[in-house]
Amino acid sequence: MTLKPAELLAAVRQDVRRARATIRARRDDLDETIAGSEAAVERARAEAEATSGPETETVLERWRRYAGEVAPGAASAPWTRWPSEPEPSDDGPCLYRVGSIDGRIPALVPLLDAGHLRVAGDDLATADAIVDSLLVRIVATTRPGTVRISLYDPRRLGAGLGGFHALSRPGLLTVYGVEELKDLLGSLDRDIRRIQRDVLGGGHASLAELAAAQNGRRPEPWRVVIVQAPVRGLRDDEIAHLESVMHAGAACGIHVICRDVALEHAPGLETIEVGADGTVRTSMTGDLDVAAEPPPPELVRAVCERAARWVGIERDPPRFAELLPPRVWEESSAPGVRAPIGEDVDRYEAVEVLLGDDPVHALVGGPPGSGKTNFLYALIGSLAARYSPDELEFYLLDFKEGVSFARLASGRTDKTWLPHARLIGVNINQDREFGLALLRFLGHELERRGAAAREHEVTKIEELRAADPDGHWPRIVAVIDEFQVLIQQSGRLTDESLYLLNDLARRGRSQGIHLVLASQNVGGVQALWGRGAILDQFTLRVALPKARRILADDNLAAQQVARFCAVVNAESGARQANRVARLPDAGAPGTFDKLQRELWQQRPEQLAPPRIFDGAHVPELMSVPVRPPGEGVVGQLIDLAGSAATVRFDRNPGRNLAVIGTRADEAYDVLSSAVISLARGHAPGSAEFALFEGEADPRVARLARWLADEGHRVEVVTELPEPGDRPVPVYFALFAVDAATARSAPLRAAVRRLAEHGPDGQMHVLGWWRTVDRLRSDVVERTGPVRTVDAWVALDVRDSELTPLPGGQLQSWTPRKRRALFYDQRTGSAPQPIIPFTVLSDQGE
Numbered sequence: 001m002t003l004k005p006a007e008l009l010a011a012v013r014q015d016v017r018r019a020r021a022t023i024r025a026r027r028d029d030l031d032e033t034i035a036g037s038e039a040a041v042e043r044a045r046a047e048a049e050a051t052s053g054p055e056t057e058t059v060l061e062r063w064r065r066y067a068g069e070v071a072p073g074a075a076s077a078p079w080t081r082w083p084s085e086p087e088p089s090d091d092g093p094c095l096y097r098v099g100s101i102d103g104r105i106p107a108l109v110p111l112l113d114a115g116h117l118r119v120a121g122d123d124l125a126t127a128d129a130i131v132d133s134l135l136v137r138i139v140a141t142t143r144p145g146t147v148r149i150s151l152y153d154p155r156r157l158g159a160g161l162g163g164f165h166a167l168s169r170p171g172l173l174t175v176y177g178v179e180e181l182k183d184l185l186g187s188l189d190r191d192i193r194r195i196q197r198d199v200l201g202g203g204h205a206s207l208a209e210l211a212a213a214q215n216g217r218r219p220e221p222w223r224v225v226i227v228q229a230p231v232r233g234l235r236d237d238e239i240a241h242l243e244s245v246m247h248a249g250a251a252c253g254i255h256v257i258c259r260d261v262a263l264e265h266a267p268g269l270e271t272i273e274v275g276a277d278g279t280v281r282t283s284m285t286g287d288l289d290v291a292a293e294p295p296p297p298e299l300v301r302a303v304c305e306r307a308a309r310w311v312g313i314e315r316d317p318p319r320f321a322e323l324l325p326p327r328v329w330e331e332s333s334a335p336g337v338r339a340p341i342g343e344d345v346d347r348y349e350a351v352e353v354l355l356g357d358d359p360v361h362a363l364v365g366g367p368p369g370s371g372k373t374n375f376l377y378a379l380i381g382s383l384a385a386r387y388s389p390d391e392l393e394f395y396l397l398d399f400k401e402g403v404s405f406a407r408l409a410s411g412r413t414d415k416t417w418l419p420h421a422r423l424i425g426v427n428i429n430q431d432r433e434f435g436l437a438l439l440r441f442l443g444h445e446l447e448r449r450g451a452a453a454r455e456h457e458v459t460k461i462e463e464l465r466a467a468d469p470d471g472h473w474p475r476i477v478a479v480i481d482e483f484q485v486l487i488q489q490s491g492r493l494t495d496e497s498l499y500l501l502n503d504l505a506r507r508g509r510s511q512g513i514h515l516v517l518a519s520q521n522v523g524g525v526q527a528l529w530g531r532g533a534i535l536d537q538f539t540l541r542v543a544l545p546k547a548r549r550i551l552a553d554d555n556l557a558a559q560q561v562a563r564f565c566a567v568v569n570a571e572s573g574a575r576q577a578n579r580v581a582r583l584p585d586a587g588a589p590g591t592f593d594k595l596q597r598e599l600w601q602q603r604p605e606q607l608a609p610p611r612i613f614d615g616a617h618v619p620e621l622m623s624v625p626v627r628p629p630g631e632g633v634v635g636q637l638i639d640l641a642g643s644a645a646t647v648r649f650d651r652n653p654g655r656n657l658a659v660i661g662t663r664a665d666e667a668y669d670v671l672s673s674a675v676i677s678l679a680r681g682h683a684p685g686s687a688e689f690a691l692f693e694g695e696a697d698p699r700v701a702r703l704a705r706w707l708a709d710e711g712h713r714v715e716v717v718t719e720l721p722e723p724g725d726r727p728v729p730v731y732f733a734l735f736a737v738d739a740a741t742a743r744s745a746p747l748r749a750a751v752r753r754l755a756e757h758g759p760d761g762q763m764h765v766l767g768w769w770r771t772v773d774r775l776r777s778d779v780v781e782r783t784g785p786v787r788t789v790d791a792w793v794a795l796d797v798r799d800s801e802l803t804p805l806p807g808g809q810l811q812s813w814t815p816r817k818r819r820a821l822f823y824d825q826r827t828g829s830a831p832q833p834i835i836p837f838t839v840l841s842d843q844g845e
């Protein structure tokens with residue numbers, strides 16, 4: 001087709017006029033250029049009208065130049081002259097080429113900051129080429145991340161825009177399912193309302209105008225929404241909803257490309273009609289035939305890959321310091337605690353996390369390395385800076401092997417500690433009891449607060465604080481990392497943990513106790529999934545990249561967010577409540593550590609450092625305060641206070657102790673702990689010690705020397721006396737006794753008599769046996785359970801073997817290194833794990 005100059009000019013003039021109208025509001029300088037162009041075109045037209053044929057080339061040349069101004073670079077370059085590194089246009093949006101007239105004149109359409117587009121026609125391939133051309137040019141000429149594309153294409157189930165899928169990765173392209181048009185329109189509705197209220201705030205008519213007033217800095221991305229009508233067509237109510245979004249959307253940067261949608265009242269609409277034979281007419285170019293120009297697929301892919309790669313990098317990541325308030329500790333936690341944790345990727349504003357009446361508790365998930373620990377640091381730091389230790393306390397447990405929270409405690413090089421931290425537990429992956437101990441503590445705190453509230457006739461922490469202004473009622477935030485360790489196995493501990501979690505989840509709201517449970521694996525979250533009553537209370541969900549099952553099933557945002565981002569959702573993971581935050585690096589030197597130092601320097605004088613529980617640490621016996629006479633220490637309980645596990649030896653029957661297991665070092669430690677602590681409690685002369693060596697071991701002699709040095713009467717014996725009444729307690733420490741009783745029946749009988757009748761006359765057996773069977777054959781005459789040994793410490797003994805012991809039935813005990821199961825009939829409580837102390841075995845002398 002050869003066009004006459006006058007026809008060419010008509011097309012050109014139409015394009016330029018359109019360009020001017022759409023861009024006028026935004027940029028004065030460009031406006032001038034366009035006005036200049038238009039004048040030039042008018043001149044060209046006059047010239048062309050006065051001349052003929054050969055002048056056509058001149059006119060075309062001119063037009064190309066002008067088109068270069070209203071649609072510069074990749075906005076209109078033919079695919080064969082595509083810039084190798086398309087640059088985002090500094091001048092903001094322009095017109096975009098969707099095809100060409102005569103292969104020589106670009107056919108341009110406006111979209112961003114202008115209006116909407118309707119593409120209609122049966123030739124799907126041609127319509128696709130037009131939309132693809134438009135989109136790839138938009139992506140190439142805008143800063144990565146500033147354009148979000150949403151696609152509703154029920155006919156092809158999202159298969160359209162196949163070449164653009166790299167944009168899904170960083171969340172720049174979202175595909176909506178067949179039934180999701182309502183969701184899409186609903187979320188646009190919300191965006192429009194929010195932008196009108198919070199961003200434009202009545203001060204500006206549109207985002208374009210606001211951006212112009214801010215040197216082009218846009219507070220919101222553009223949203224390009226492609227709506228393909230389903231085969232049945234859109235219903236009237238859907239069309240009406242879409243039209244209302246289009247009405248208000250353009251000013252808020254929302255631009256709709258409708259495909260095969262019969263609109264009646266859509267504003268600012270350009271149209272492109274594709275005939276069945278592939279002919280294209282646009283509202284910009286009138287009767288002229290436009291040829292669609294499908295973009296090369298590799299070019300589309302390259303442009304999208306590049307944008308996806310750059311999206312995270314372009315904008316400076318938020319800094320930890322930006323989370324902090326100008327002055328620390330100024331907020332009141334009475335209504336709840338709130339703190340920014342990062343920057344919204346869609347808007348330049350902070351994303352806050354709130355723990356109060358709603359949401360009350362948080363569930364955080366992310367696979368290893370996704371930045372979960374970093375998120376927790378950002379949260380803890382941001383909260384700690386806002387609320388004083390009188391307003392907020394942290395209880396922090398990490399079930400992983402690792403030291404996530406260790407830096408919040410005083411260390412070898414950095415002596416500071418976080419003043420809000422009341423408990424820091426690290427490396428507790430095996431010691432589930434410690435998690436349970438924390439839950440029990442929080443359960444008691446719940447009761448204590450409830451009782452205080454009743455006394456003041458109020459129901460909530462906020463009211464309690466008002467009614468008791470001198471009381472200490474901080475909000476408590478308990479963070480349990482890898483919490484699933486507590487509840488994944490079945491057994492008594494899990495049952496109690498679940499019971500307490502349920503109680504805390506339900507009643508924490510009114511008493512100001514908030515749980516933040518974090519997990520790196522799906523199983524962790526699944527452990528809660530079947531416990532709706534608990535899970536329902538965790539309405540705040542934080543999903544790090546690739547986290548699964550933290551958000552609602554149909555909410556795939558976590559699969560799409562970029563590295564170092566988190567989806568923060570305060571509506572139990574419902575899709576419409578997603579906010580995507582970029583997180584600062586809260587662990588880098590000069591961030592959290594610096595804040596901790598500053599807060600530590602300002603801590604109240606009387607504030608004690610947090611209690612530390614380190615599962616990898618073996619406690620030392622001499623750190624335990626001296627016990628009253630007759631009380632022996634066998635290990636440390638796994639509780640918040642790190643209390644000693646003790647056995648009292650008195651004249652009652654059964655007051656003996658059995659240590660059972662094959663791990664000799666630990667058995668020596670437990671038995672020696674009991675002996676040494678008894679010796680420390682008794683003044684010299686007020687007790688006697690007899691050590692028996694079933695197998696030669698230098699440690700026995702060493703213990704004897706230690707006792708003697710302390711001034712005690714001690715003997716290393718090879719035989720046992722008959723029971724009888726003694727003026728002072730005599731403790732018979734029988735090391736590896738089963739090795740000796742296996743060789744000597746009289747010795748075995750002597751052990752049995754001493755265990756049975758000794759305590760009555762202040763003679764106590766404290767023995768080490770390799771197995772429960774050996775203990776039983778030494779102290780039980782025929783068959784039956786062990787009745788003459790009230791207290792026992794089991795090392796590597798399987799739970800099924802414990803049955804003959806008092807309290808040994810129905811245990812769920814997994815033997816592990818440096819842990820033992822302890823029971824004393826007298827205490828009445830169930831057997832519990834303890835940590836054997838190091839004594840003389842590891843210490844040397």
Ligand SMILES: Nc1ncnc2c1ncn2[C@@H]1O[C@H](COP(=O)(O)OP(=O)(O)OP(=O)(O)O)[C@@H](O)[C@H]1O
Nearest residue numbers: 367368369370371372373374520564583584585587
């Ligand atoms: N927002 C961020 N900016 C910069 N670096 C980050 C950010 N978040 C995390 N990192 C870095 O990424 C690495 C992994 O982060 P982090 O330890 O928080 O992950 P995690 O999910 O807790 O991993 P794991 O569960 O394996 O401990 C760390 O080196 C951390 O410094």
